[in-house]
Amino acid sequence: MSQTVGDYLLQRLREWGVEQVFAYPGDGINGIVASFGKADNQPRFVQARHEEMAAFAAVGYAKFSGKVGVCMATSGPGAIHLLNGLYDAKLDHVPVVAIVGQTARSAMGGSYQQEVDLQALFKDVASEYLVEVNVPEQLPNALDRAIRTAEASRCPTALIIPADLQEEAYSPPQHAFKQVPSSPPGTSWSRPVPAEADIDAAAEVLNAGEKVAILVGQGARGAAQEVREVAEITGAGVAKALLGKDVLPDDLPWVTGSIGLLGTRPSYELMRDCDTLLIVGSNFPYSQFLPDFGQARAVQIDLDGRLIGMRYPTEVNLVGDSAATLRALLPKLASKPDRAWRETIEKNVASWWETVEKEAAVEADPVNPMAIVSELSKRIPENAIVTADSGSSTNWYARNLRIRGDIRGSLSGTLATMGPAVPYAIGAKFAHPDRPVIALVGDGAMQMNGLAELITIARYHTLWSDPRLVICVFHNNDLNQVTWELRAMGGAPKFEESQTLPDVDYASFALSLGLAAVTVDKPDQLASAWDTALTAGKPAVLDVRCDPDVPPIPPHATFEQVKSATEAVLKGDPDAFHLVVQGVKTKLQEFLPGKNR
Numbered sequence: 001m002s003q004t005v006g007d008y009l010l011q012r013l014r015e016w017g018v019e020q021v022f023a024y025p026g027d028g029i030n031g032i033v034a035s036f037g038k039a040d041n042q043p044r045f046v047q048a049r050h051e052e053m054a055a056f057a058a059v060g061y062a063k064f065s066g067k068v069g070v071c072m073a074t075s076g077p078g079a080i081h082l083l084n085g086l087y088d089a090k091l092d093h094v095p096v097v098a099i100v101g102q103t104a105r106s107a108m109g110g111s112y113q114q115e116v117d118l119q120a121l122f123k124d125v126a127s128e129y130l131v132e133v134n135v136p137e138q139l140p141n142a143l144d145r146a147i148r149t150a151e152a153s154r155c156p157t158a159l160i161i162p163a164d165l166q167e168e169a170y171s172p173p174q175h176a177f178k179q180v181p182s183s184p185p186g187t188s189w190s191r192p193v194p195a196e197a198d199i200d201a202a203a204e205v206l207n208a209g210e211k212v213a214i215l216v217g218q219g220a221r222g223a224a225q226e227v228r229e230v231a232e233i234t235g236a237g238v239a240k241a242l243l244g245k246d247v248l249p250d251d252l253p254w255v256t257g258s259i260g261l262l263g264t265r266p267s268y269e270l271m272r273d274c275d276t277l278l279i280v281g282s283n284f285p286y287s288q289f290l291p292d293f294g295q296a297r298a299v300q301i302d303l304d305g306r307l308i309g310m311r312y313p314t315e316v317n318l319v320g321d322s323a324a325t326l327r328a329l330l331p332k333l334a335s336k337p338d339r340a341w342r343e344t345i346e347k348n349v350a351s352w353w354e355t356v357e358k359e360a361a362v363e364a365d366p367v368n369p370m371a372i373v374s375e376l377s378k379r380i381p382e383n384a385i386v387t388a389d390s391g392s393s394t395n396w397y398a399r400n401l402r403i404r405g406d407i408r409g410s411l412s413g414t415l416a417t418m419g420p421a422v423p424y425a426i427g428a429k430f431a432h433p434d435r436p437v438i439a440l441v442g443d444g445a446m447q448m449n450g451l452a453e454l455i456t457i458a459r460y461h462t463l464w465s466d467p468r469l470v471i472c473v474f475h476n477n478d479l480n481q482v483t484w485e486l487r488a489m490g491g492a493p494k495f496e497e498s499q500t501l502p503d504v505d506y507a508s509f510a511l512s513l514g515l516a517a518v519t520v521d522k523p524d525q526l527a528s529a530w531d532t533a534l535t536a537g538k539p540a541v542l543d544v545r546c547d548p549d550v551p552p553i554p555p556h557a558t559f560e561q562v563k564s565a566t567e568a569v570l571k572g573d574p575d576a577f578h579l580v581v582q583g584v585k586t587k588l589q590e591f592l593p594g595k596n597r
Helices: 005-015 027-038 051-065 077-091 136-153 196-208 218-234 265-273 322-332 340-360 369-379 392-400 421-431 443-463 480-488 506-512 523-534 559-568 576-588
Strands: 020-023 044-047 069-073 096-102 130-132 156-162 212-216 237-240 255-258 276-280 297-302 316-319 385-388 408-410 437-442 469-475 516-520 540-545
Touching: 005 027, 005 136, 020 051, 027 069, 027 077, 027 096, 044 443, 051 069, 051 077, 051 096, 051 408, 051 421, 051 443, 069 077, 077 096, 077 156, 096 136, 130 136, 136 156, 196 276, 196 297, 196 316, 196 322, 212 218, 212 265, 218 237, 218 276, 218 322, 237 265, 237 340, 255 265, 255 340, 255 392, 265 340, 297 322, 340 369, 340 392, 369 392, 369 437, 369 469, 369 523, 385 392, 385 421, 392 437, 392 469, 392 480, 421 437, 421 443, 421 469, 437 443, 443 469, 443 506, 469 506, 469 523, 506 516, 506 540, 516 523, 523 540
Parallel strands: 020 044, 020 069, 069 096, 096 156, 130 156, 212 237, 212 276, 237 255, 276 297, 297 316, 385 408, 385 437, 437 469, 469 540, 516 540
Antiparallel strands: none
16 A cells, blocks of 8 residues: 555654644544554544644643644634634744645635635744645655744744645655755754854943843743853842743742732832843733833843844843853853842842742632642642643732742743643643643633543543643632733722633542542642642542632732722622722731831
């Protein structure tokens, strides 16, 4: 039997080291699906419950493995479903290759069933590389370029393969005009360093400063040691953009934690009071959380020159690899003997963690959501991977989770879409089957798609050498982040019809699939519940009923601002009284006697 185009596609993916394709079948990719069967399921076809979840799983795999994630869908509706996950990859700069089917070539343009203009559909999300393969000889170069472009530009790319072509006999390109064979898989990537004169200019700025602040994003992940050394020499504090939360551990006394609306007060104070700013591998967009314009001299390091100098008037812009550039910079930095600035930072950080623990201990009805993550921080394995969803639970991931050891964490940072935490966790388990994974999910996202993906977990979990996968549901029957946004926008009361969620027994559903499950409805059950879930010997759902009225207070909010906001919601919010009480009780923890502030 001759090798088909579908057969060769899988062969080439194997040659690139692709071990799984996150997908959902359909007749637009039947030729490729048949090839999976002939290839003994190598690479593995990982069946999600929905194409969007397949794309999210590919993003999660790529984020935590550092390799290209591959997802696949049929033509028309399947291809459309991929879009949200692919936009998540585009906005967070993650390498993902989407392989999609299309109606037969002879039927194109004939308004055939499920025929969609896929070139137009994917034109924006896969703008770096999008191609329709129409002859077998085109395939190797097209696939190789899709993978190499995804790696080089850290972006999604897309390959469209019509259904009839998938079943045709494969014939390789000839070494002739218009038919150039592709090079073997594999690429050696450079680590560019800016010119020495520019490194000198950056050193002059940092050496002249007395109060240096560093902001790191995900682009600094490979430069963690170099960032530490720069911080020690300059006496700087280090704040972390949310996608860079795992770059440095939180047990370093000068790491101020997350920055921004979901960030910490020490990060806010670091930016408020610094006179010099070094940005490494971050495109953090919220300039209101950076130093005032004109307050600080600034240097930025980023591998992508298109994203540099955008957020703050940086004086020196260094386009280069973060680690290599910092290594070139380090010998030119002068140690600062005056450690008053560093001591202030460390004092603020220590005070903040005391406040976080006190806020997590505030009584709530029934469970304080801060306590869920604070209890996790006390017992999380040091090689764990944490995925977070978008919603009020993101606040507690950002502020309360203490990164230590080799813990990795991520979320939909720029698109901030609901629903990726569970499929991210699935992708993470395929990337690292020997590491524990924990997903922090609001009940809105769980109802949106997390429940369905528990079925995927139940199907594949025996493939993972470490069985620990905990899906923690923040169960408050409220689309809580939007509820708080409504309250913040001039004190609009909660609109029950849009905000209240149906009550679902998440633990029972998990048990019905053969997974472990623990239900928590009292604060004193929380610690043991985490212990049970993390030692269950199989994936587990932790269903925690928590208080929707614990406020996600911004780090810069004053007591008077919180008081004014809570007074505003008395205009008809059904939970107004409890809301005011919880807000005041929580904020008071920052102003209790004995604070070293």
